[in-house]
Amino acid sequence: MSITDHPYAAPSGVLLGHFTPGTAAWNEARAGLSITATEIAAVVGLSPWMSRFTLWHKKSGLNVAPFEMTSAVEWGSRLEDPVAAKWQDEHPGQLAAPAGTWRHREREWQRATPDRLIYPQPEGEFETPDQADALLEVKTSPFGDDWGPSGADDGVPLHYRCQVMWQMDVLGLPRTHFAVLISGHDYREYVIEYDEGDAKILRDAAVQFLDEVRSGVRPPIDGADDTYQTVRVQPDGFDDIDVEIPLDAAARYELAQDQMGAAKTELTAAKSVVLDHLGTGRRAVANGRRIAYRIPKPDGTTKSLSPYKTSKEAA
Template identity: 30%
Template sequence: MPKLAPGSPEWVRTVTASKVPAILGISRYQSQYALWHEMAGLVDPAPVGEQKQDLFDYGHAAELAAAEYWKYRTTGWRLSTGEVQFTVDDLGFPNAATIDRRASRGRARRIVEVKTARSLEEWGDDGSGEAPADYTAQVTWQMLVSGIHEADIVLWPTYGMPRIYPIEWDRELADEILDRVRTWVASLQAGTPPELDNSIATYECLRRLHPDIDRDAEVELDEDLAAAYLRAVADQKLIDAELRAAKIRVLDAMGRAQYATCRGHRIADRRNGRGDSISLYANTKTDFLEGVPA
């Protein structure tokens, strides 16, 4: 079977490892609703902009460094020079698993998958040294399709040292994922999309789903939906005004300082923007609010 190219019509219809987290509803990047409509051929995949392409290019470059790091930390193994793609003929639906590198040592084989992130917090590591659920599901699918039941994820952070996360083969989890995927494929064949959600991916999918406008056409909204929409817009205007007022007061209090703190907690920092402008960034990771009454 020729290697599937990401973005090709065949790739869109195929259940790939990168799509499995969205199928399960645990992806941080894609929604079930958006992916379903793309795989059903009702909307084209979101176009890859310049910024997203830069991230892809950086990820491919990071693979080279991460592969070398993995070899230094895991002696005696050899790595493929590039990606390796697998498929299983008897699953009853188009499927594929593309792994970043295939490691080999004698008859032993191992999957080596590379992920990038700005930090461990962005990656999702809660300090336990365990890979996040979406990436674990992705690698489990790779193990299921490839038949290689040993795997490592190499995290290549922008800041800090790389880390290696071994992923153990879990037959029960793999069977559960396969059952969920079969249900997903059946929903595509039946034309039954997932329910709407509040994700950005779903919002952008709906914007692409009906690009044309029937001039002067009307749709009667349910009274609850109409009220909920207008109240949300009004509430957002109030929240935006309150946030702007708080930012003004914090900037005024900071003067020329880089950081704003309270009781030992870093609350915000000032950063240089374009030209002579200054931007204020809140420290959303702080636990300061846990000790403050609501």
Template identity: 40%
Template sequence: MTIETPTGRLLGTWPDGSPEWHAARASRLGGSDMAAVLGRSPWVSPYRLWHLKAGNVVDGPASDAQARGHYLEDGIRRWWADRHPEFEVATGGTYAHRERDYQLANPDGLVLKDGRPVALLEIKTDSQDDDDVWGKAGTDQIPLYYRTQIQWYLDVLGLEVAHVAVLTARLEFREYTVRYDADDAAILRRRAEMFLDSLMFNEPPDFDGARSTYATVRELHPAIDGTTVELTFEEAAAYCAAKHALKAAEEAELHQRSILADRMGAAKKAAFAGHTIATRQARGESAPFVVAGRKLPDIQPRTEEEDAAA
């Protein structure tokens, strides 16, 4: 079924990863791309995205998490549809904005009323600790990288509401509702145009500390020719200082982990102000070990004056 949206132009309905799907994305920016453009993606840095769009590197095979989401998507869609019999749910396709062709959307589904699209349906699976990532069900409290993707899709399609259906790490179904924000959409478009300009003028983003940036640089230079590069003083000093700082930080973290493990005793979880700071886990017959919580709060040590006041 061909479904047009208020501002979305249907390009086609192709399987993810197909040649047609890749061709549609090559010169356009989708929702997950925009999370990377803004530095909000946990998986793709701005530097890697730039080189992907420039054709200098290619994506590898789908990860286990991506494969899991693909196989579970239809079941989660049917769960949401069963909870909302007042709507019809159609599978999505690949859309571009009618006027701004660089804007791309691949919605997981469209919510229809009397055959007319009235909302977006996005489907997610998440293996992370729910309390650290997702807010209370029924709210709009979803991870920032998903919010970026959804605002982009709403802007492409001309829809005002997105329903988000999630299967959490605890195998619990949840749903959230996100509304279109015109100010956020304007910021996204401006950043998208800046990114596309940087491609046109061959100006890649600065290096950052993302793993995907380092992976990209490795892919850009696959050969080893046996030569030696003489570093400047600044280059050598910066790298050596970073390595020494890393060693010191690892020792400091291990010190604090030992203190935390003793403080927790037989407890499973350590928390502060509603945040999970750490959990104790075990594999097989081995002794339990401490694992840091995800998205730890930025808690700065108190000054002497603050300690005295407390």
């Protein structure tokens, strides 16, 4: 029988504990040849933050660039409780409580740390029930470009869908609710149902990935920035010598340099054309869609031109 057949399925995974992120105990619970919910998107090549190449080096015990706290990560952490409280206000009769770190009851390498477990809470009862029936995942986003309208079936970015599918598979729960705060004021909700087929695809990919780690089969180098950062931290010394490299590697590098130069020249020309059309205006619009915006200097001349999709104005 599938977990989706159980309306109230107490988590069937194994609770490892409640750990503070970044502590030794937290790192230990996530260490070794395990795959966590935040890593599974990297395994299947869908993570915007970590490449398969970088994750392979991490799991192989090799050097990776140190984690850097960004403002987005910091504020996402600071706002988790208020956004979860908003979901709680919108769903009387359900209690969202901290979930802790879990592993699958049989596959010890399959780990997850959901944001909250959701428990049914009849009116007048204030103790946490024994059975949880869903998960709550809390997210914040500065612009919301990747999120669909609230409640949309396809409104959740694919890498987050991978994350919660993994979490549900680990804990044995049938659905995940999303509470998302966009631009600091746009609150949205979504629901993802467990899908055994999708979960199996992720499990099979994880098994193959861990086999490649054990066998020393390194993934190919890709164009992700964190892959470049991982390559940068591999050398453990410096020798002032010449090193012969393959001709195709040299040609690829030189061609990319030439193309980058040409692209920069074309971008400068394109920006000049847009600014020429803008004149004293602020926003460039094409067929009703905002393309770029101009920031003026005090005297009215142009300080800069930026693409609209990456600006705060896009929110």
